Amino acid sequence: MSKALLVTGSHGTIVVANSTRYLPLGNAPLVVTATTANAQVKFRSTGTLSNLYVRIEANTLEEDAVIRVRRNGALGSAGASVANGNQTVTVLAGATGEFEDITNTDTVADGDTYNYSIVTLSGVNTRLTVASCIFNANDDTVQKHVASGFPALAGREYWYAITDNAVSANTAVDMSAQMAATAVVKNLFVKVSANGLAGNTTISILKNSTTTLQSVIVPGGGTGTYEDTTNHLLAENDAIMFVVSVPTEAGLTITPAIVSCEIVTVDKKFHLIYAQASGMASQAFTTIRFMPIGGGGALETTEENVKSEINLKATASRLGVYVSANSIAA
Amino acid sequence: MVVIVARFNVMKNGSIGGTEVNVVLGITGLFEDITGSESLVKTDEVTLRCRTFGSAGTIVYAHINTLLEVATDPATVHIKGNATVLGGTIL
Numbered sequence: 001m002s003k004a005l006l007v008t009g010s011h012g013t014i015v016v017a018n019s020t021r022y023l024p025l026g027n028a029p030l031v032v033t034a035t036t037a038n039a040q041v042k043f044r045s046t047g048t049l050s051n052l053y054v055r056i057e058a059n060t061l062e063e064d065a066v067i068r069v070r071r072n073g074a075l076g077s078a079g080a081s082v083a084n085g086n087q088t089v090t091v092l093a094g095a096t097g098e099f100e101d102i103t104n105t106d107t108v109a110d111g112d113t114y115n116y117s118i119v120t121l122s123g124v125n126t127r128l129t130v131a132s133c134i135f136n137a138n139d140d141t142v143q144k145h146v147a148s149g150f151p152a153l154a155g156r157e158y159w160y161a162i163t164d165n166a167v168s169a170n171t172a173v174d175m176s177a178q179m180a181a182t183a184v185v186k187n188l189f190v191k192v193s194a195n196g197l198a199g200n201t202t203i204s205i206l207k208n209s210t211t212t213l214q215s216v217i218v219p220g221g222g223t224g225t226y227e228d229t230t231n232h233l234l235a236e237n238d239a240i241m242f243v244v245s246v247p248t249e250a251g252l253t254i255t256p257a258i259v260s261c262e263i264v265t266v267d268k269k270f271h272l273i274y275a276q277a278s279g280m281a282s283q284a285f286t287t288i289r290f291m292p293i294g295g296g297g298a299l300e301t302t303e304e305n306v307k308s309e310i311n312l313k314a315t316a317s318r319l320g321v322y323v324s325a326n327s328i329a330a
Numbered sequence: 331m332v333v334i335v336a337r338f339n340v341m342k343n344g345s346i347g348g349t350e351v352n353v354v355l356g357i358t359g360l361f362e363d364i365t366g367s368e369s370l371v372k373t374d375e376v377t378l379r380c381r382t383f384g385s386a387g388t389i390v391y392a393h394i395n396t397l398l399e400v401a402t403d404p405a406t407v408h409i410k411g412n413a414t415v416l417g418g419t420i421l
Binding site: 002003004005141161163164174175177178180181267268269270271272273274275276281282283284285286287288289290291292293299303306307308309310311312313314315316317318319320321322323324325326327328329330 | 333335336338339340341344347349350351353355356357358359360361362363364366367368369370371372373374375376377378379380381382383384385386387388389390391392393394395396397398399400401402
């Protein structure tokens with residue numbers, strides 16, 4: 001049993017007034033959706049979530065906003081409150097900075113889905129950069145990596161980092177995240193929100209650009225959730241990514257909402273990944289930019305806006321960066 | 331001579347931490363710091379930072395990976411009655 005920090009992060013995601021929005025819980029990009037089912041991430045490893053932490057970059061709301069952990073949100077037919085987890089923070093009208101629930105926890109059972117929600121009232125908007133929890137798994141150390149923000153995908157193969165803000169499609173196999181420790185990858189989970197295709201779409205985890213470890217097949221027209229619960233050993237320095245293989249059908253597309261997996265180690269290690277689809281993190285010469293330690297999206301000029309409280313005692317190491325283009329001149 | 335065009339760090343509480351990746355002129359692919367590390371406690375605030383140098387051009391990076399190794403808490407020992415400590419440290 002050991003803790004991992006699950007950071008959902010971005011350079012800043014706007015939530016407008018008088019709205020309810022949902023975002024994935026994991027090591028995930030901070031992508032908001034109005035549909036709770038499109039933000040839910042299924043957990044197969046059991047444990048306890050704690051230390052809900054939120055960072056607000058800007059806030060022009062005139063009333064308090066509430067950010068919650070949500071458990072099995074789509075099953076809340078007996079009333080919206082049924083799906084609310086125990087952890088919650090209240091962001092006072094106009095307030096910015098960090099907010100944390102250090103009191104409450106949520107129990108994760110096999111098959112539970114978790115996500116965050118934010119409910120806003122009057123005013124203009126607020127801008128989130130980080131939402132995080134500690135996941136204290138009952139067995140080993142478990143990190144939940146999540147890719148989200150996919151557009152409608154048509155007719156080809158797409159590659160994504162396992163924590164990808166997949167808002168634009170990648171064009172090269174440069175999204176493999178290298179494991180800095182031996183681990184087991186398991187529980188590939190996919191949520192498809194729209195599918196106009198007649199043929200099958202395959203969503204996989206690919207190791208070292210050659211070996212398919214896990215895969216799910218989404219049948220033509222199929223939406224909803226799909227899982228592969230097999231386990232696969234990863235050696236140190238193995239690299240993995242998500243691959244979405246879409247059949248070519250003129251004018252027809254599929255839209256994944258969530259693609260996630262669990263990375264498990266027995267030696268109290270976990271990865272935090274910040275990723276962005278190709279072309280998003282283009283940084284000019286002689287500049288300084290910041291990112292949350294986990295998540296996805298574009299770059300931030302002010303460090304304060306993307307700070308995450310680590311919420312556990314740990315050592316950070318094996319910093320790794322994949323550079324896909326480099327035209328900086330001396 | 332090796333020319334560094336970009337430098338990545340894990341930042342701790344607004345200061346550069348003990349991990350650093352340097353990207354070399356004209357080179358793409360994976361760059362990794364396999365020796366540096368930074369100790370973190372619960373209240374530390376962390377970010378990732380990229381500083382670029384040079385006279386023109388851009389760098390595009392696809393993903394940044396950090397390994398966290400959770401510290402093992404000292405064992406808790408409950409003592410009933412009288413005990414004599416012969417050595418070591420009580421935490």
